[in-house]
Amino acid sequence: MINETQVQRSSSTGLLRVLPMLLFGAFAIVLLARFFTHGDLYLSYFEDDYFYYLVVAKHIVLHGVSSFDGIRPTNGYQPLWQVINIALYRVFGDHRSLFIALLLLVFLLVAGTYRTLRRTQVLMGESGGYGLAGALLSITFMASITRTGMEVSLTLLLLTLFWLRMTARPLEEQTPVDAMLSGLLASGVMLGRLDAFLVVGLYLLLTVARPMSTRRTALRPVLYFSVGLLPVALYFAMNHSIFGTLLPISGLAKNLKSPLIPSASTLRGLFKARSVNMLLTWPSIALGVLFVLRRKRAVDENLAARRVQLCVLMHPVLFYGVLSFTSDWPIWSWYLYPLVPIAALLGPQALSGWKALRPQVMVTGLTIAVGCVCILTVAGMLRHNLTERQLYLQAEELQEFSQTHPGRYAMGGGSGVPGYVMTSTVVQMEGLMGDRAFLDRIKRKEPLVQALEELQVDYYATMMMGGPQPGPCYRLREPEVAGHQSPVMAGDLCSPVADFINPGGQHLLVFDVHRLTASARNSR
Structure with missing residues (x-):
């Protein structure tokens, strides 16, 4: 005979399973609802900076010139996302269908990232417990900063695929072919957003400085990994040849300040009282801090997972640290992308390490609460910016x-x-x-x-x-x-x-x- 406790446990498990479907259903509605507005008002749901990509794509398709104004050549964009927008414009032109296709792509990128994060959690041994809550929070964060068409949707999927690959098999244990494929994936991450070289470089540094075997054994796969970075080298060479700069001009324009004195504009952006910070940024930072406190008590750990988690933890520290020294421009929502994986890849271990949060009723209750907040947060994105x-x-x-x-x-x-x-x-x-x-x-x-x-x-x-x-x-x-x-x-x-x-x-x-x-x- 089934008792009341079993019924409650079964119903709560069913609710946990349906939370991701509800979240992605809400996200699909949010993305498509904008096309039911009057006239071309749906354009106002996209970030103003996204149209830099689209105008350049238009000039490339129609005139064969990488330019925003049709006068000066420019490389002021992240290259891989620009290639995608060129393809979209070539197929759909100046029509509403271009934006529908773009948002369908964004939805698939967000869904793919969720799937990748969950698979990485399994390899880390954190898919149960608070794994679902962390993944839902991370994917809500991603949905919030990518629904306006910016390049971080592609970057985040490629970055999480890179973490999945490195968790499954660390670089020093990969064959030469696998190491080159890992390098190609890292190239995609960096060409998706060039500042991601900070975290890719950190992973390589940790591989050489603290290898799982000998340093000599680690150097060989690092060399093959470097061969996979050839697309990035080719991008820099083309940039220098065509535009006279190694990096995008947009990045150089934001980095004209004196690097000797750090700017407070980055911290103001992170701790400004706005909805994305209060609901997503601050909880992610808090989970990162809890993870650091938890690590002091950790004993038996997966070494490959530990290296990946350290990179996930240090990525925002490096990114915002460098940014504060090189720029005093404000940061926009898509600059929050280094924080996105924290809830999924660090949060479960951070929370499960505290005895008061271990009981199953606490795990289930908090996961359902986080899931409901995430769904309401996504639903709130229906409002116009x-x-x-x-x-x-x-x-x-x-x-x-x-x-x-x-x-x-x-x-x-x-x-x-x-x-x-x-x-x-x-x-x-x-x-x-x-x-x-x-x-x-x-x-x-x-x-x-x-x-x-x-x-x-x-x-x-x-x-x-x-x-x-x-x-x-x-x-x-x-x-x-x-x-x-x-x-x-x-x-x-x-x-x-x-x-x-x-x-x-x-x-x-x-x-x-x-x-x-x-x-x-x-x-x-």
Whole structure:
């Protein structure tokens, strides 16, 4: 006869099994619901920076030139994600079907990452207990930062596949062929997002410094692994040959500050009171701290898993540490990607190490609670991102303005959507989609009006919060988001020819550059 305890246990197990299906069902609804909005408003659900990829893809497909403005060649993008967007644009062109295909791809990447994390947990011996809760939290984190079209969806899948491979068999135990294949996978990780070289390099360093056998035995597979990194070397060579830089110009534009003094902008981004931080970032950081405390008590550990877990733990430390020394720009949601695997790969061991959290009723209860919070968090993503909506509405205003004021436009932050929806040329003024010559303008702090004139710009648009300033002039700078330790192009721009105000209170000011240059000459 089945007793009441068995019935309760069976029902709770059934609920645990259905949680992932509910979560992915909610995510599918969130992704598709945007296409039921009026007109082209679905564009406002995508990150403004995603349109940098799409505009470049358009120029490559239609004109064979890697450029955002059609004037200057640029490599301001992560290469593997750009290749995917080129393929999407070639197949679907400027149609809604492109964005549907993109989100289908994102959904598959998120689902693949979940599957990979669960398989890695099995190899680590952590698939039971809190394994499901950690995987759900990690995948909710991934869904949150990838639903807007940014490249980290691809990077995270490739990175978790790399951790799965290294957990199954550490590098020093792999055959030469397997080591080269591991290197190719690592190449995919780095070409998905180049700053991932920090964590790939850390894994190699740990393999050589603390091998599971002898150091001499470890060096041979590391050599074959390096052969698999040939695609990355070819990318650097092509970059240097075509664009004159090894790294993407977008990364160089953000790293112009003096590296001697760390910036607080990274920490402000991590600990700012916003929903993604409170629901996902802070719990992931807390689990990382608990994992460190738990490791002091750990005795019997899987050595391959321990190395992977150490890399997962150190990845955000390295990433945000380097970022604070090289840049004083704010960090955006997709910069949180190093934190995503922590809940899945470190969380189970961090929680199960505490005696009070070991009873099965506690495990089941907390897992169900985490799963419900994750589902509600994903469901909350149905809401519009207010900032992206404002950028889209202002892009529409600017497009309408350009119909009666034709010419070449320039814009700093928020120029991705205008670059896509406008028929006029849009020059990106932050340097993210420029070239080495443009970075040189920023480095020497060229006056903003002079830069606009030399770029043969007709109209300059910029966004700002609040009402008009006292007097007719505005003190403006590009890049506007750069901190005070970075060089900028600045100037006093007076008498805008248009001032569009959106419902959020943000102003879009448009200046006639020819008037500005004439005024500057008269004042000399």
